[in-house]
Amino acid sequence: MIEAFDFFHVGRVLFGNGRCQELGGLARQWGERMLLVTNAGDVGDGALVDRVIELSEQAGMTVHCFRQRGEPNVEDVQTALAMARDQRCDVVVAMGGGSAIDAGKAVAGLMTNGGSVLDYMEVIGRGQKLTRPAAPWIAVPTTAGTGAEVTRNAVIGCPEKKFKASLRSERLLPQLALIDPTLAIDVPRWVTARSGMDALCQLIESFTSNRAQPLTDGLALQGIELAAKALPKVVAAGDDLENRGKMALAALISGVTLTNVGLGAVHGFAAPAGANYPIPHGTVCARLLPPVIQANVTALRADSGGDAYLARYAQIGRSLTGTGGSDSQAIEAGIAFLIDLVEDLQIPPLREFGLTPDGFPELVALARKASSMRYNPVPLSDQALMTILQQAW
Ligand SMILES: [Fe+2]
Structure with missing residues (x-):
């Protein structure tokens, strides 16, 4: 129904x-x-x-x-x-x-x-x-x-x-x-890279939001496919107008989806991380996205009601990579794609912005208050949130 x-x-x-x-x-x-x-x-x-x-x-x-x-x-x-x-x-x-x-x-x-x-x-x-x-x-x-x-x-x-x-x-x-x-066209390469990762992250988090709905689902998948193909090209060549257009469309779609269904743990962390450290929003999103997906997948596999969301992560993997295989293979391929993309785009790790492991507990506590955290597909333990920060660091 x-x-x-x-x-x-x-x-x-x-x-x-x-x-x-x-x-x-x-x-x-x-x-x-x-x-x-x-x-x-x-x-x-x-x-x-x-x-x-x-x-x-x-x-x-x-x-x-x-x-x-x-x-x-x-x-x-x-x-x-x-x-x-x-x-x-x-x-x-x-x-x-x-x-x-x-x-x-x-x-x-x-x-x-x-x-x-x-x-x-x-x-x-x-x-x-x-x-x-x-x-x-x-x-x-x-x-x-x-x-x-x-x-x-x-x-x-x-x-x-x-x-x-x-x-x-x-x-x-x-x-x-x-x-x-x-x-x-004249936006610097690093701004294009991190902004584009924000859009891609918003599309993925909308598609796995616990408020996801049919009207945004199709849009989000279309946006994920657009961004996965266009972002590396437009970062490599800023005057590539065809791919600038595709990224503009992907970003527009990400706004439509997020404002209707919310986001997830990446954006839950982004609010306090951006307020406490001079980290650009897109950089936080890029670095946190792969470890948050990994944590969510692990938690969903241990959850009796997690199958529907795991199927969604598999769909995301297929949209990102264009490959088939089992759901598990598609999920792993999707995470590997994102890890490689963040490296290829040379998005710096969070340690380069003054964050140290001493600051992790405060960020975890603050992230729990963020509105986006409510829409994560599965509750995450403090330990899982600490591990995410460690991996993004
Ligand atoms: Fe964002």
Whole structure:
């Protein structure tokens, strides 16, 4: 029997090479004063940000730019929000990697709902519900990774609380996600690699989530196949537009799946690891993915109800490698594929970011509080979580 499910999605997705040209006219339909939240460059650098400002001004808009640096924290969001309120902005365009998109998403939500970001955040805030629709906003990703352009949560860091958590509501979905794969052409190799591993990880964790549903299952498998083939090629040749497009699509799909069914233990660890150490999100995901799958498979084999999830891990192995064999062989081949991929992409191990084994127990304790951990296909013991960190280290 098909179990009940909900499915959330943005109003409209525009996908295609060169479609960034349409941005100004699209934004103009919702207002005249744009807050551009970006980490894709600076005003005056003669590149993408200047081009978007020019296009928007040609469409009759005034543009105020907030430059997001690093992953967004509470202070960043409050600063950008103050700018939006002072300048009476009526439209937000969030353009860049997931950090800029999440910052812009949070600002759009707060512009209409009032209060501060901590009033609404999960885990580390007061967890109030957003009661009004967000200000109209457009998401324009320039990296293929988080899928934040179609998710209904913004991940925000709080350094004092040593944690990253979400502002989450379906009211945060953008009016429009504009995905132009040409915008990623100049993204550096290492950003392409780790962002792509985030997307692949999100697709795998969605497919094995304990809330997985039929509408996202087919999408997730399609995304896994796309990313497994395209990611090594696009890391090797950044101007390979065909594979840039495939990765942009895989990342978009990962956002659709994760926002509907959740993730798992990799992302459970990613929240506290990213808040306590200067480890890029995609790097944490890449390094933790193979050991988390190994731990989950071991726990599922010892669990009387684990067969359905083991079959899913076998499907993932087949999608990654294109090979057949028994379920066990497919699972092992899938794990081996991911270990090789992380090495081939030269994703650094976690020890290179100041994490030491002394810090493992705190990370395990914090990971248990993360929302993603709830959707892991099987509960993992503290010992299993410690072993995962040791293997990713
Ligand atoms: Fe992620």
